[in-house]
Amino acid sequence: GAGVSQTPSNKVTEKGKYVELRCDPISGHTALYWYRQSLGQGPEFLIYFQGTGAADDSGLPNDRFFAVRPEGSVSTLKIQRTERGDSAVYLCASSLRGAMDTQYFGPGTRLTVL
Amino acid sequence: KQEVTQIPAALSVPEGENLVLNCSFTDSAIYNLQWFRQDPGKGLTSLLLIQSSQREQTSGRLNASLDKSSGRSTLYIAASQPGDSATYLCAVARIQGAQKLVFGQGTRLTINP
Numbered sequence: 627g628a629g630v631s632q633t634p635s636n637k638v639t640e641k642g643k644y645v646e647l648r649c650d651p652i653s654g655h656t657a658l659y660w661y662r663q664s665l666g667q668g669p670e671f672l673i674y675f676q677g678t679g680a681a682d683d684s685g686l687p688n689d690r691f692f693a694v695r696p697e698g699s700v701s702t703l704k705i706q707r708t709e710r711g712d713s714a715v716y717l718c719a720s721s722l723r724g725a726m727d728t729q730y731f732g733p734g735t736r737l738t739v740l
Numbered sequence: 741k742q743e744v745t746q747i748p749a750a751l752s753v754p755e756g757e758n759l760v761l762n763c764s765f766t767d768s769a770i771y772n773l774q775w776f777r778q779d780p781g782k783g784l785t786s787l788l789l790i791q792s793s794q795r796e797q798t799s800g801r802l803n804a805s806l807d808k809s810s811g812r813s814t815l816y817i818a819a820s821q822p823g824d825s826a827t828y829l830c831a832v833a834r835i836q837g838a839q840k841l842v843f844g845q846g847t848r849l850t851i852n853p
Contacts, residue, residue, distance in 0.1 A: 668843030671841065719784075729774070731786075
């Protein structure tokens with residue numbers, strides 16, 4: 627079946643603008659994760675959904691970042707008032723049930739804030 | 741706080757060699773450890789997952805070991821091929837907050853034909 631998909635693949639925006647990044651997980655996976663990866667670094671955890679609820683949002687850097695998963699499938703990561711420091715690759719992953727299962731990653735969205 | 745370190749940061753070897761990539765972690769209270777591969781501009785592909793109760797996992801030419809007490813894991817690649825060139829990342833799931841994978845910075849591997 628299809629893997630995790632993310633759109634757009636690239637997003638260029640100006641400082642101060644609002645952006646939305648979309649993640650479509652593997653069908654049937656109840657757990658969904660967002661990570662952020664800066665150049666030359668490993669991914670850093672942002673938020674974890676179990677079903678529709680954000681079970682752990684402790685990795686979100688500040689209140690400009692918000693994510694939703696209203697129907698327990700597709701998730702959207704929203705960033706308000708973007709800053710140049712937000713430039714990174716945003717990765718989404720899903721797993722069948724949760725932490726005990728392998729996380730399958732999407733190709734990522736490369737966000738560039740000018 | 742869990743910290744994951746991968747050494748070396750980069751490795752270049754001729755085709756056909758067997759090689760070992762290293763991963764160390766500071767907190768032994770882990771749920772599992774995963775090895776991933778990342779190709780340039782791409783997402784991560786899971787290679788092997790080792791549960792905390794296991795000592796090793798094998799898939800084809802890859803073998804991953806886990807020594808929880810010493811906080812170490814190794815990824816052994818046999819008979820390396822140019823197609824193995826990629827960045828290899830290890831990630832640890834802690835018992836407390838297992839959903840948050842904590843990643844190392846990765847080892848960039850180049851296999852020279």
